[in-house]
Amino acid sequence: MSAPAAPASRADWPEIRTGIAADVHAFAVDDPGPLRLADLDWAGAPRLSGHSDGDAALHAICDALLSAAGLGDMGEHFGVDRPEHAGRRSADFLAATLRMVRDAGWSVMHVAVQVVTRRPRIAPRRREAEARLTELVGAPVSFAATTTDGLGALGEGDGLLAQAVATLVRPGDPARPA
Template identity: 55%
Template sequence: MSPLPDIRVGSGFDVHAYDHESPLRLAGIDWPGEPGLSGHSDGDAVCHAVVDALLSAAGLGDIGGLVGVDDPATHNAASTGFVRLALQQLAEAGFRPVNVSVQIIGNRPKFAPRRSEAEQVMTALVGAPVSLSATTTDHLGFTGRGEGIAAIATALIVRSA
C-alpha cells in the first residue's frame, strides 16, 4: 500500500467596506460602475481570503504576516500580487495548491454574469482550479445593508513531489 500524500486544508476570510471613491477590483478583475472596496491595497476581498487560505493550509500564517498595511509599497497595490507572494511562500515550503473555493457574500456586484471570467482569472493566477460562488444575506448584517463585501475561501494543498 502506498503512503498517503501530505494533503492539507486551510481557510481564509476577508471583509471590506464599500468605498465609493475607488474603483472595484474583485476576484482579480475590474468592475466598472461599481463602488470600490476600502483598504490599504485595492481591497480585493477574494484575493485576500485566498491568500489567507493558502497560507493557513501550509501553516505559514496569514496575509498580515506576508504584507503589512503600513508598508507604502503596498498602498493601492493589486492584491493579485499578494496571491503570487503567497504561492511563492507555499512553493518554498514544499507545497502546491490543488484547488481553491471562494464564497463571496454581498449584494453587489451581480456576480453570476462574470463568474466564468473571474474563475478563469483566479485559476490562472493560482495555477489550480478556483471555483467562485456568491450569495446575499437577505438584507441581514453589514453585507445585507449594502455596506461591504465578505469572502470566505477554502484551499486544498499538497506537498510537492
C-alpha cells in the same frame, strides 16, 4: 485488472492540508475608482476600501493558502504597517504567497471562493472570474456568491465578504515517520 497497491506505510502517503479564510472590506463610497474583485474590474459598485486595491477575494485566497501551509497570514507578510504595500495590486500579494507556498514544498490542488454581497451581481461574470483566478493560482478555482437576504451591514450593501478554502498537497516522504 487489480487495484494499485496501497503505500507501504502512512509515511509514503501524500500530505494534504486545508486552509480557510475570510476577508471583509467596506465599500469606499467616496472613491470613484472601480471595484476590484477576483482581479477583475466590476462596474456598478464602488471601490473596496483597503491598504491595497482591496480585492477581498484575492486576500481571502492568500490567507487560506498561507493557513494551509502553516505560513502565517497576510497581516504578517503584507500588513498595513508596511507602507511599501500601499495601493499595491492584490495579484502581487497572491504571486508572492504562491511562491512562499511552493518554497515550503506544497502544491495547490484546489481553491473555492464564496463572496457574500448585494453588489455587484456575480452570476454574469462568474465563469470569467473562475478563469482569471484559475490562471493566477495555477490550479482549479471555483467562485460563487450569495447574499444575506438584506440582513446586517453586508445585506444593507455597506461592503462585501469573501471566504476561501484552499487545499494543498505535498508528496509522501519515505523518511517521515509513520
